[in-house]
Amino acid sequence: MxxxxxxxxxxxxxxxxxxxxxxxxxxxxxxxxxxxxxxxxxxxxxxxxxxxxxxxxxxxxxxxxxxxxxxxxxxxxxxxxxxxxxxxxxxxxxxxxxxxxxxxxxxxxxxxxxxxxxxxxxMNSCATEPASGSPARGGKPQTVATKVGSDYIINGHKTFTSLAPILDYFIVTATIEDSGEVGEFLIPREKEGLSIKPTWDTLSMRATRSDDLLLENVRVSSEALVSIRKNSKEKKPQGWLLHIPACYLGIAKAARNVAVDFAKEYTPGSLRHPISEIPEVRRKVALMDIEIKKARHMMYHVAKLWDEKPELRSQLGDELASVKHVVTNSAVEIVDIAMRLVGGQSLHRSFPLERLYRDVRAGLHNPPADDLTYMMIGNRAFEENN
Ligand SMILES: Cc1cc2nc3c(=O)[nH]c(=O)nc-3n(C[C@H](O)[C@H](O)[C@H](O)COP(=O)(O)OP(=O)(O)OC[C@H]3O[C@@H](n4cnc5c(N)ncnc54)[C@H](O)[C@@H]3O)c2cc1C
The missing domain is CATH 1.10.540.10 (Acyl-CoA dehydrogenase/oxidase, N-terminal domain)
Known part of the structure; x- marks a missing residue:
C-alpha cells in the first residue's frame, strides 16, 4: 500500500x-x-x-x-x-x-x-418520492401514516431506495395524518403490504439497486415511529452526509489511476515512447492530482473540525455543503480529464472509464444539490446579522 x-x-x-x-x-x-x-x-x-x-x-x-x-x-x-x-x-x-x-x-x-x-x-432511509422529490428541498411526504387505535397504517410510494434488495429495515418518512408532523417509521422487510418495484434502470450507480418501495396498508405499532422530523429552523447540520462526496472522490481516484496506467503503457505509432512522456499528458495528470488534493484537504479538514470541536457543529452547515459541492464537482472534473487523457478508447464499454464516467455523474443528484448550496450560502451573505 x-x-x-x-x-x-x-x-x-x-x-x-x-x-x-x-x-x-x-x-x-x-x-x-x-x-x-x-x-x-x-x-x-x-x-x-x-x-x-x-x-x-x-x-x-x-x-x-x-x-x-x-x-x-x-x-x-x-x-x-x-x-x-x-x-x-x-x-x-x-x-x-x-x-x-x-x-x-x-x-x-x-x-x-x-x-x-x-x-x-x-437499514436505509426511504425519503424520496415521485411527487415530493428530494427531501433536502423540504417537501412534505405524500406517504401518509394514519393512526388506528395504537397502530399506524402507512400508504405511500418511495423512489431511490438504495440497497432495496438486501435491506432488513426501511426507515420510511410519512406525514402523520392527524398531527401533520413528519414521522420516521422503522419497518422490517417482512411486513405485509411492503414491496419493492424494480424500477432502477439508470445511467449511473446501477448496482445500488435504488428501486421503488411501495407501502400498501402497512400496519405497524406505535413503537415503529422512531422519530419526528424537526422543522427547518431546528434542523442541525449533518456531517454524516459527507459519505456521499467521499464515495465520488474514490470513483475519481480510480479514474485517475486508470488514466495514469494507460499513459505508462500506450505507445502509439507516432511515438517511440509511451504517452506518459508527453508534457501535455503530465499536465493533465497534475491537474487531476491537484483536484484530488484540493478535495481531500477540504473534506478531511472539515471532518476533523466536526469530530474534534462538537461545539462548532451547529455552525458548520455552510462548510459541509461546500465540501459536497467542491468534492463532487472535482470528482466529475477528474473523470473528465482522465477521459481526455486516454482519448477515444475511454468510450468503450470494455474500458473502466466508461462506467466511472457514468457513476460519477450521480453525485450531482445526491443531497444537497448544487443549486441548494448556492441558495443557502448566497442567502447567508444578505442575512441581517452578517
Ligand atoms: C444513486 C442515488 C442513490 C440515492 N439513494 C437514496 C436513498 O437511499 N434514499 C433516498 O431517500 N433518496 C436517495 N436518493 C435520492 C436523492 O437523495 C434525491 O432525492 C434525488 O436524487 C432527487 O433529487 P432532485 O434534487 O433531483 O429532486 P427533485 O426535488 O425532484 O428536483 C428536481 C429538479 O427540480 C428543481 N427543483 C425541485 N424543487 C425545487 C425547489 N424547491 N426549488 C428550486 N428548484 C427545485 C431542481 O432543478 C431539481 O434539479 C438517491 C439518489 C441517487 C442519484
Missing part, C-alpha cells in the same frame, strides 16, 4: 482489507453494472469483516468510527466500487446520524444496533 498521509494507525486495518478486495470488487463491478445487479458478494464480504458496524457506538459492540475515519473508508471503498460504497455509506451514515443527534428513542436505537452487531442487519 502506498503511504497515504491521511490514514492514521486505527484505519490501517480497514484500508488494508479494502485494498485486498480491490481487484475482486472491480471485477464484480463490471458485471453488476452491466446487469444492474446488487453486489451481494461484496456485501457478504463486508458483513463478515465488520463493515456493517463501523459507526455503531462502542457501548453496543460497534467500532464507533469518527466522521474522518468513516469518510476515508468510504473513499477507499468508492475507489474499488462506487455502488458498493454509496450503498454501504447510507447504512453506516444513518447509524452515525442517530448516534450523533440522538433523534431516536434510545431503546429503539440500542435494539437496532445490537441487531447490526449480532446479525449484520442493514
Amino acid at each position: 502506498n503511504v497515504d498521509i491521511f490514514v492514521n494507525g486505527k484505519l490501517e486495518k480497514w484500508i488494508r482489507q479494502i485494498e485486498e478486495w480491490k481487484d475482486i470488487f472491480e471485477a464484480r463491478a463490471i458485471e453488476n453494472d452491466r446487469d444492474a445487479t446488487f453486489p451481494f458478494q461484496n456485501f457478504n464480504d463486508l458483513k463478515n469483516h465488520g463493515f456493517f458496524q463501523l459507526t455503531v457506538p462502542k457501548k453496543y459492540g460497534g467500532e464507533e468510527v469518527s466522521l474522518y475515519e468513516f469518510l476515508l473508508i468510504q473513499e477507499y471503498l468508492g475507489e474499488a466500487d462506487g455502488a458498493t460504497a454509496l450503498s454501504l455509506g447510507w447504512h453506516n451514515g444513518i447509524v452515525m446520524k442517530i448516534r450523533e443527534d440522538q433523534s431516536w428513542n434510545e431503546n429503539a436505537y440500542e435494539s437496532i444496533c445490537l441487531e447490526i452487531v449480532k446479525q449484520g442487519v442493514l
Whole structure:
C-alpha cells in the first residue's frame, strides 16, 4: 500500500482489507453494472469483516468510527466500487446520524444496533418520492401514516431506495395524518403490504439497486415511529452526509489511476515512447492530482473540525455543503480529464472509464444539490446579522 498521509494507525486495518478486495470488487463491478445487479458478494464480504458496524457506538459492540475515519473508508471503498460504497455509506451514515443527534428513542436505537452487531442487519432511509422529490428541498411526504387505535397504517410510494434488495429495515418518512408532523417509521422487510418495484434502470450507480418501495396498508405499532422530523429552523447540520462526496472522490481516484496506467503503457505509432512522456499528458495528470488534493484537504479538514470541536457543529452547515459541492464537482472534473487523457478508447464499454464516467455523474443528484448550496450560502451573505 502506498503511504497515504491521511490514514492514521486505527484505519490501517480497514484500508488494508479494502485494498485486498480491490481487484475482486472491480471485477464484480463490471458485471453488476452491466446487469444492474446488487453486489451481494461484496456485501457478504463486508458483513463478515465488520463493515456493517463501523459507526455503531462502542457501548453496543460497534467500532464507533469518527466522521474522518468513516469518510476515508468510504473513499477507499468508492475507489474499488462506487455502488458498493454509496450503498454501504447510507447504512453506516444513518447509524452515525442517530448516534450523533440522538433523534431516536434510545431503546429503539440500542435494539437496532445490537441487531447490526449480532446479525449484520442493514437499514436505509426511504425519503424520496415521485411527487415530493428530494427531501433536502423540504417537501412534505405524500406517504401518509394514519393512526388506528395504537397502530399506524402507512400508504405511500418511495423512489431511490438504495440497497432495496438486501435491506432488513426501511426507515420510511410519512406525514402523520392527524398531527401533520413528519414521522420516521422503522419497518422490517417482512411486513405485509411492503414491496419493492424494480424500477432502477439508470445511467449511473446501477448496482445500488435504488428501486421503488411501495407501502400498501402497512400496519405497524406505535413503537415503529422512531422519530419526528424537526422543522427547518431546528434542523442541525449533518456531517454524516459527507459519505456521499467521499464515495465520488474514490470513483475519481480510480479514474485517475486508470488514466495514469494507460499513459505508462500506450505507445502509439507516432511515438517511440509511451504517452506518459508527453508534457501535455503530465499536465493533465497534475491537474487531476491537484483536484484530488484540493478535495481531500477540504473534506478531511472539515471532518476533523466536526469530530474534534462538537461545539462548532451547529455552525458548520455552510462548510459541509461546500465540501459536497467542491468534492463532487472535482470528482466529475477528474473523470473528465482522465477521459481526455486516454482519448477515444475511454468510450468503450470494455474500458473502466466508461462506467466511472457514468457513476460519477450521480453525485450531482445526491443531497444537497448544487443549486441548494448556492441558495443557502448566497442567502447567508444578505442575512441581517452578517
Ligand atoms: C444513486 C442515488 C442513490 C440515492 N439513494 C437514496 C436513498 O437511499 N434514499 C433516498 O431517500 N433518496 C436517495 N436518493 C435520492 C436523492 O437523495 C434525491 O432525492 C434525488 O436524487 C432527487 O433529487 P432532485 O434534487 O433531483 O429532486 P427533485 O426535488 O425532484 O428536483 C428536481 C429538479 O427540480 C428543481 N427543483 C425541485 N424543487 C425545487 C425547489 N424547491 N426549488 C428550486 N428548484 C427545485 C431542481 O432543478 C431539481 O434539479 C438517491 C439518489 C441517487 C442519484
